[in-house]
Amino acid sequence: xxxxxxxxxxxxxxILFAIGFAGLLTRRNLIVVLACIEIMLNAGGLAFxxxxxxxxxxxxxxxxxxxxxMAAAEVAVGLAIAIRFRQSLKSLDVDDADEMKG
Amino acid sequence: xLGLLWLIPALPAAGFLALxxxxxxxxxxxxxxxxxxxxxxxxxxxxxVCGSFIVSPPAGDAYHQVLWTWMDVAGxxxxxxxxLDAVSVLWVLxxxxxxxxxxxxxxxxxxxxxxFTRFFMYLNLFVASMLVLVLADNxxxxxxxxxxxxxxxxxxxxxxxxDPQNVYCxxxxxxxxxxxxxxxxxGLFLLFTQVHTLEIQPMLAAAQESFVPGSAVAVAAALxxxxxxxxxxxxxxLQTWLPDAMAGPSPVxxxxxxxxxxxxxxxLIARTNVLFTLAPDAxxxxxxxxxxxxxxxxxxxxVQHDLKRALAYxxxxxxxxxxxxxxxxxxxxxxxxxxxxAFFKALxxxxxxxxxxxxxxxxxxxxxxxxxRELPAVFWTFTIGAAALAALPFVTDGFYSKDxxxxxxxGSVDGNLWFYAGAIVGAFVTTLYSFRLVWLVFFGERHxxxxxxxxxxxxxxxxxxxxxxxxxxxxxxPPWLAGFHPFETFLDTALPxxxxxxxxxxxxxxxxxxxxxxxxxxxxxxxAWLLWMPWRRGTHAFSESPAVRPLAAYWLGGWGFDWVYERxxxxxxxxxxxxxxxxxxxxxVDGIAWLNVAAWRTLSAGQTGRLRAYVAVAGFGIALxxxxxxxx
Numbered sequence: 001x002x003x004x005x006x007x008x009x010x011x012x013x014x015i016l017f018a019i020g021f022a023g024l025l026t027r028r029n030l031i032v033v034l035a036c037i038e039i040m041l042n043a044g045g046l047a048f049x050x051x052x053x054x055x056x057x058x059x060x061x062x063x064x065x066x067x068x069x070m071a072a073a074e075v076a077v078g079l080a081i082a083i084r085f086r087q088s089l090k091s092l093d094v095d096d097a098d099e100m101k102g
Numbered sequence: 103x104l105g106l107l108w109l110i111p112a113l114p115a116a117g118f119l120a121l122x123x124x125x126x127x128x129x130x131x132x133x134x135x136x137x138x139x140x141x142x143x144x145x146x147x148x149x150x151v152c153g154s155f156i157v158s159p160p161a162g163d164a165y166h167q168v169l170w171t172w173m174d175v176a177g178x179x180x181x182x183x184x185x186l187d188a189v190s191v192l193w194v195l196x197x198x199x200x201x202x203x204x205x206x207x208x209x210x211x212x213x214x215x216x217x218f219t220r221f222f223m224y225l226n227l228f229v230a231s232m233l234v235l236v237l238a239d240n241x242x243x244x245x246x247x248x249x250x251x252x253x254x255x256x257x258x259x260x261x262x263x264x265d266p267q268n269v270y271c272x273x274x275x276x277x278x279x280x281x282x283x284x285x286x287x288x289g290l291f292l293l294f295t296q297v298h299t300l301e302i303q304p305m306l307a308a309a310q311e312s313f314v315p316g317s318a319v320a321v322a323a324a325l326x327x328x329x330x331x332x333x334x335x336x337x338x339x340l341q342t343w344l345p346d347a348m349a350g351p352s353p354v355x356x357x358x359x360x361x362x363x364x365x366x367x368x369x370l371i372a373r374t375n376v377l378f379t380l381a382p383d384a385x386x387x388x389x390x391x392x393x394x395x396x397x398x399x400x401x402x403x404x405v406q407h408d409l410k411r412a413l414a415y416x417x418x419x420x421x422x423x424x425x426x427x428x429x430x431x432x433x434x435x436x437x438x439x440x441x442x443x444a445f446f447k448a449l450x451x452x453x454x455x456x457x458x459x460x461x462x463x464x465x466x467x468x469x470x471x472x473x474x475r476e477l478p479a480v481f482w483t484f485t486i487g488a489a490a491l492a493a494l495p496f497v498t499d500g501f502y503s504k505d506x507x508x509x510x511x512x513g514s515v516d517g518n519l520w521f522y523a524g525a526i527v528g529a530f531v532t533t534l535y536s537f538r539l540v541w542l543v544f545f546g547e548r549h550x551x552x553x554x555x556x557x558x559x560x561x562x563x564x565x566x567x568x569x570x571x572x573x574x575x576x577x578x579x580p581p582w583l584a585g586f587h588p589f590e591t592f593l594d595t596a597l598p599x600x601x602x603x604x605x606x607x608x609x610x611x612x613x614x615x616x617x618x619x620x621x622x623x624x625x626x627x628x629x630a631w632l633l634w635m636p637w638r639r640g641t642h643a644f645s646e647s648p649a650v651r652p653l654a655a656y657w658l659g660g661w662g663f664d665w666v667y668e669r670x671x672x673x674x675x676x677x678x679x680x681x682x683x684x685x686x687x688x689x690x691v692d693g694i695a696w697l698n699v700a701a702w703r704t705l706s707a708g709q710t711g712r713l714r715a716y717v718a719v720a721g722f723g724i725a726l727x728x729x730x731x732x733x734x
Contacts, residue, residue: 024717033713098711 009050016043030085030092034078041071103154104165106147107184110194111233113144118226121219130218137222138205141229145198152191156592163187163595164303166239180300185239188596189372189437193236193362196444200361201229203563207452208353210559211459217261221351224261228254232362236369241290241300244370248286248334251363252279258358259350271349278343282333286370289326296323306376315380324377324384328391331367335421338395342663344418345402348410352455355410360417360447365440368424375433375597385516389429393511393524396422398661400531404538405654408465409454412539415660416491417447419528423507426525430517432510433597434590438578439507442499445574446490449567453484456560457543461550467539472548479561481544483568490571492536492627493529495620499575504529505619506580506600513602513610522606526622533626534633541634582613 020039027033045067052060082092089096117140121133128136155165168183186194205225212221231250238244260272294300296319297308313320331337336344347359358364371378371388378385396419403415420443427436458465460477474481490500508529512522556564577589590599602611609615659665 021721025714025721028714094713097713101709101711 006050006054009053010047013043013047013050016040016046028093028095030082030094033094034075034082037074037078038071041067041074103150104160104186105167107151107165107167107186107237108169109147110144110151110198111184111230111237113140113147114226114233115230116140118223118230121223121226125219125223128219130213133219133222134209137219137226138202138209140226141198141202141205144229144233145202148194148198151186152195155186155191159595166303168239172243177298178294178300180240180242182243183239184237185302186237188593189369190236192437192441192593193369194233196441197229197232197236197362200444200448200567201232201357203566204353204357204361204448204452207356207455207560207563208351210557211353211455212351215351221258221261224254224257225354225357228258228358228363232366235366239301239303241293241302241305244302245287245290248330248366249283251358251366252276252283252334255279255347255358255363258354259347261350261354265349268349271343271346275343275347278340279333282330282340284329285326285333286330289323289330292319292323292326302373306374309380310376313377313380316382317380320377320380321383324374324381325387327370327374327377328384328388331370331425332391333367334370335364335367335425336418337367337391337422337425338398339663341395341399341418342660342667345411345414345660348408348414352410352451352458355414356448356451356455359414360451361444364417364421365424365444368421368428368436368440371425371428372433372437372597375428378428379431379598382516385429385431387429389426389511389516389521392422392425392427392429393521393528394422395419396426396528397524397531400528400535402657402660403535404531405657407468407658409458409467409470409539409543410451410465412467412535413447413450413454416450416532416535417443419532420447420491423504423525423528426511426521427507430511430514430521431598432507432514432600434593434600435503435506435510437593437597438589439503442490442503442571442575445567446487446498446500446571449483449487449564449571450491452560452564452567453480453487456480456556456564457484460552460554460556462553464550467542469549470543471546471550472544473552474544476548476552477555479564480556483564484544485540486568486571488536488540492533493619493623494627495623497572499571499573501619501623502575502578502580505616506578508619509580509602509610509615510600512615513604513607515601515603517604517606517610519606522610526618529619530622530626533623534630537627537630538634541630545635580616581611582616 017040020036020043023036023039024033027036045064048060048063048067050060052058052063085097086092117136120136120140121128124132164185164187166183166185168181170182172180172182205222208221208225212218215221228251231247231254233247235244235247235251238247256272256276259275260269262268290300293305293309297305297312299305299308309320309323333340344359344364348355350359378388399415399418399422403412403419406412406415420439424436424439424443427433427439457470457473457477457480460473460480461470464470486498490498492498493501493504495501508522508525511517511525512519576586578587579585581587602608604610656662
């Protein structure tokens with residue numbers, strides 16, 4: 001089985017991050033925005049795991065567990081915001097939330 | 103007993119504090135008790151202290167009480183201390199007793215006023231400040247009292263502050279007297295640089311030692327003090343504020359603008375008489391100011407329609423007499439006239455207050471008339487006051503003091519025929535305007551209904567003051583009449599005696615000199631009767647005749663001083679203020695404000711409220727930072 005090199009893993013992580021970032025910029029649905037953030041977080045996690053495997057260290061996987069826990073917390077807060085958002089603005093379009101503009 | 107001295111000003115001050123702190127929680131009765139009671143107690147203490155001072159004079163005929171050191175800065179350490187001598191005894195007694203009578207009168211006069219508590223608050227503060235002024239042992243503390251009474255005067259002139267005209271009058275009084283106050287404080291600085299102390303007695307002693315008589319510094323110091331006195335005592339050329347000060351309630355006119363505060367200038371000059379003795383030129387100016395003032399104000403009083411304005415001009419004129427006396431070294435004569443004037447002028451203003459109240463706020467004497475039967479008590483007391491003002495011979499106190507001033511203006515070494523002529527003409531005019539008021543207000547047809555009659559708390563002060571206006575002159579009788587002059591003996595302990603050593607001294611001191619005064623007064627009353635007695639048809643015919651009318655209009659406006667000041671000072675200052683509104687400094691300040699606004703606009707333009715824009719900017723920024731770090 002051909003081994004997966006670090007470069008491959010990092011390129012994949014970069015692609016995932018770019019996809020998530022592009023989604024963040026282009027999509028207006030709050031749920032999708034949250035999903036895009038999840039993709040970017042996982043791209044970061046993948047880079048940690050790959051780097052850990054490359055140097056035979058456990059730190060990469062430990063960091064990924066932190067990222068997972070943080071992602072769970074982020075989703076909990078994010079979805080709560082989404083519910084309040086929907087209740088107060090009657091929509092899920094992030095562009096509708098511009099009351100704080102200068 | 104003398105140790106209680108500090109209580110005299112402290113009691114009204116405590117009354118003031120109590121009224122301030124309890125303001126809204128007091129009903130009218132309580133406020134009246136605190137307001138009038140504190141001054142009444144103060145009068146009792148004053149009676150005790152001054153009584154024991156008179157009965158058993160302390161060593162050196164003066165009592166000095168230092169409470170504490172006010173401040174101690176680089177060798178300058180003025181005390182909070184009080185100094186009691188014959189002059190301050192007199193002032194303290196007049197302030198507390200006349201002050202108490204006027205407080206008592208006010209409890210009824212002001213009873214329906216919504217600012218009842220506020221009125222007594224200001225009045226108590228005034229009495230406390232005035233007592234500090236006359237008791238202060240150093241000029242700085244005196245200046246504190248001086249400014250305190252000025253503040254109270256301003257507050258009480260504009261007491262009915264809902265009418266902008268009243269507030270304007272208060273402002274005018276404050277600003278015009280400020281001109282004099284500036285001269286006074288400059289005088290204090292000058293004296294301090296010369297003798298290094300402001301404590302009055304050591305300062306005067308040092309001045310006597312170090313100043314050359316007639317030297318520039320003595321004259322300058324005396325003139326600067328005179329400047330302050332002119333402002334406070336409404337003398338020419340700063341007299342314009344006093345007629346307008348009548349916008350305040352009548353008790354205020356009686357207490358502040360007739361009996362006490364306006365005589366502060368007389369007190370100050372009498373107190374610093376050593377300086378004026380060293381400066382003959384300044385003394386001459388005092389006498390000239392007094393003579394000019396008593397004549398100008400007398401003629402103005404002759405043509406006023408407003409009862410209180412007529413009395414205000416008469417006040418200016420009578421203080422002119424006091425200044426004339428001071429200017430010819432008749433210190434004691436000026437002080438004597440202060441006392442008699444305080445009694446009869448307070449009486450006149452209080453009576454005027456009753457009349458104006460009774461006629462539903464009617465001030466015009468031509469709309470009064472016939473009040474003799476309606477308000478008999480006021481008629482008799484007002485007439486006694488007017489007779490004292492006119493110096494009706496023998497039976498009124500005004501005669502004894504005014505005759506003494508007239509005699510001094512001729513017989514003193516500084517006296518001359520000019521001053522004498524001015525004083526005689528002034529006495530004649532005084533008689534005319536005094537009895538003009540009596541004839542017009544109390545005789546003839548009634549023009550306005552009497553809607554309110556005075557009660558006991560108003561009538562008792564009137565009668566007490568009327569009695570005082572009759573008897574108080576008897577304590578200093580002229581030598582040709584009787585050898586009874588305890589008041590002179592008393593004043594001699596604090597002031598230089600009057601010396602009749604001038605060219606005409608013999609005539610001035612004699613019964614013949616007094617006969618001139620007496621005949622002028624009697625003839626004056628007769629002419630006033632001819633001109634203004636209503637059932638003689640002369641009243642309007644005379645004042646409306648083409649020869650008199652323009653002159654009367656000119657005098658009515660106070661000799662055009664207001665007209666000139668308006669054009670010379672007020673309008674140019676206003677114009678300058680309008681022009682200077684857009685000067686360079688303003689542009690700098692405006693520029694700072696403009697820069698702030700511009701920066702705010704720029705920054706707030708970035709706050710679009712668009713989440714995706716923020717993300718894009720953040721992403722761009724991170725990429726930029728990464729690129730810099732990696733590619734470096």
